[in-house]
Amino acid sequence: MKLNCLRTMVAAIVVAMLAGSAGSNSVRAEEIRTWIIRYDSDTDTLRRRFRLPLDQNARKLTQQTIASWLERLGEVDFDELDAVEKTDYLLFRSELEYQQAHRQLQWKRDDAAAELLPYWKDLLKFCSDREEVTPIDAVQVAGVLDTVAATAEQLAKDVKKTDPSDTSEATVQYRLQGLRAAELISEFKDCLSEAHRFYDGYDPQYSWWAEQPMKRLQDALTSHRTAIRDRLVGVPDSDRETIIGLPIGADGLELELQHEWIAHSPSELIELANREMKWCDEQMAIASKELGFGDDWKAALEHTKSKHVQPGDQPKMIHDLAWEAIRFLESHDLVTVPPLAANGWRVTMMSPERQRVNPYFLGGPMIIVSFPTNEMSHDEKLMSMRSNNEHFARATVHHELIPGHHLQHYMLPRYRAYRSIFRTPFWIEGWALYWEMLLWDLDFAQSVEDRVGMLFWRKHRCARIIFSLSYHLGTMTPEECVDYLVDRVGHERSAATAEVRRSIMGGYSPLYQAAYMLGGLQLRELHKELVVGGKMTNREFHDAVLKEHCIPIEVLRNYMTEQPVTSETRPTWRFAGE
Numbered sequence: 001m002k003l004n005c006l007r008t009m010v011a012a013i014v015v016a017m018l019a020g021s022a023g024s025n026s027v028r029a030e031e032i033r034t035w036i037i038r039y040d041s042d043t044d045t046l047r048r049r050f051r052l053p054l055d056q057n058a059r060k061l062t063q064q065t066i067a068s069w070l071e072r073l074g075e076v077d078f079d080e081l082d083a084v085e086k087t088d089y090l091l092f093r094s095e096l097e098y099q100q101a102h103r104q105l106q107w108k109r110d111d112a113a114a115e116l117l118p119y120w121k122d123l124l125k126f127c128s129d130r131e132e133v134t135p136i137d138a139v140q141v142a143g144v145l146d147t148v149a150a151t152a153e154q155l156a157k158d159v160k161k162t163d164p165s166d167t168s169e170a171t172v173q174y175r176l177q178g179l180r181a182a183e184l185i186s187e188f189k190d191c192l193s194e195a196h197r198f199y200d201g202y203d204p205q206y207s208w209w210a211e212q213p214m215k216r217l218q219d220a221l222t223s224h225r226t227a228i229r230d231r232l233v234g235v236p237d238s239d240r241e242t243i244i245g246l247p248i249g250a251d252g253l254e255l256e257l258q259h260e261w262i263a264h265s266p267s268e269l270i271e272l273a274n275r276e277m278k279w280c281d282e283q284m285a286i287a288s289k290e291l292g293f294g295d296d297w298k299a300a301l302e303h304t305k306s307k308h309v310q311p312g313d314q315p316k317m318i319h320d321l322a323w324e325a326i327r328f329l330e331s332h333d334l335v336t337v338p339p340l341a342a343n344g345w346r347v348t349m350m351s352p353e354r355q356r357v358n359p360y361f362l363g364g365p366m367i368i369v370s371f372p373t374n375e376m377s378h379d380e381k382l383m384s385m386r387s388n389n390e391h392f393a394r395a396t397v398h399h400e401l402i403p404g405h406h407l408q409h410y411m412l413p414r415y416r417a418y419r420s421i422f423r424t425p426f427w428i429e430g431w432a433l434y435w436e437m438l439l440w441d442l443d444f445a446q447s448v449e450d451r452v453g454m455l456f457w458r459k460h461r462c463a464r465i466i467f468s469l470s471y472h473l474g475t476m477t478p479e480e481c482v483d484y485l486v487d488r489v490g491h492e493r494s495a496a497t498a499e500v501r502r503s504i505m506g507g508y509s510p511l512y513q514a515a516y517m518l519g520g521l522q523l524r525e526l527h528k529e530l531v532v533g534g535k536m537t538n539r540e541f542h543d544a545v546l547k548e549h550c551i552p553i554e555v556l557r558n559y560m561t562e563q564p565v566t567s568e569t570r571p572t573w574r575f576a577g578e
Helices: 002-018 032-049 056-073 082-114 120-132 138-158 169-199 204-233 249-259 266-288 297-305 315-332 378-387 389-401 405-414 415-420 425-440 449-471 478-489 492-507 512-532 538-547 552-560
Strands: 347-349 367-369
Touching: 032 056, 032 415, 032 478, 032 512, 056 120, 082 169, 082 249, 082 552, 120 138, 120 169, 120 204, 138 204, 169 204, 204 552, 249 266, 249 449, 266 297, 266 449, 266 512, 297 389, 297 449, 315 347, 315 367, 315 389, 378 492, 389 405, 389 425, 389 449, 405 415, 405 425, 405 538, 425 449, 425 512, 425 552, 449 478, 449 512, 512 538, 512 552, 538 552
Parallel strands: 347 367
Antiparallel strands: none
């Protein structure tokens, strides 16, 4: 009965979406931007309604919805579209194709993890009955919950400890399978708690029969999850230091790069990062000699780190640096800064707990200042002050505020806001990093220490490409990533650890850390084509980039340089050369 209802729902959605499209290839009466908004609403509805892990029916409905939009898009006469509509078409098609493939990879991973949870179907049925408001037999439900609890209790006892020294591919994959299984248990526990609240007290039979079985089940699932984390994964919940995540592998990286319109392979991008790192090394050596440290660039870096303000003075310094950058932009006629944007940000402080993951300040609608507090240990205070010194800050306050993230946040809701579903870190972070490179070229640095600060961050962004891609390819461990940041970039170890933890466990997309430098290099190449090439002024170029919203840079380039495109255009831009 329930499956038939689902099939009816799918058919209704398809009919509604395709209605009116037959017999006409023109979309002038209903622009593609309207479809993008409707698709975004469709996915939002599906996300709210279908919340259960491993729900096969939800998977079918999600894929059918995506396929229906692709079918509708395929009926459009691409040649009849104007340049903006063609751009929207390519963005929409790319997003739909990515969502299809990405979900398949996610579901494949989840299905593998579910093999460690042989009771998952019983949990799913109980939670699904609650979602569908299907009448339940309290006696039967209590029996099922109690049986599942007994199964989970036994499974918890049977989990075998893996050898921490075994780094074979099979064992590593088994640990990752266990990590995802532990996450699924947590998701099911949340669903069970919500279902219990739904019935408890409102259904007297349920309360009488199921209260104790549910308590036993929740305890059993906790035990099973703990056993998996402690013995199979080897990283208990109490371990707040070990960095652990779910690398996506070569296939996952290929899909992510395609989605971001990057034509280069991971190995080519790592080589590009090494090339940029070499330039940074050369410039750092020049600065080191000017400061009197010869070839010892780490000594020059230590000298720069020591130039931090006293406790309590950091917010005022950040505020002054922000206005210094705004005045520089205006004096060089680089980009339009609306008065409301220039005055629309404020300063707040970052909590000590958040600084464990974000050792440096953050920005956007506001700037969040990272600096030690009285709660930190002596060593933590010194490391935080050194990591947030004046010259490091001067190199990146403009990254976080204007012309960086704050200006972006100001512009995004005001121009082509319907493109928000295509949001990409290659535009968000790439734009802010691009300005770091451009301001270097325009001699924004006022001292040698300023140049050292700018080079530190530039090396850092090169390193992010190398360690993040290598981690997802399985060629670098989290510990090796930390060591690389310390040895190659000059991070404080605590800051390096926080940076890797943020990259792997902070909820960021797999390419996020690589996107800073790569997106910046893409924009730099586009700037060469249009500004250095004499086709636009700096202000015209930068204003135009901001007004096309947050989209993959190659798609932006195709539009701004009037590249010939077809409905089948895919990423081909070799912005890094051969």
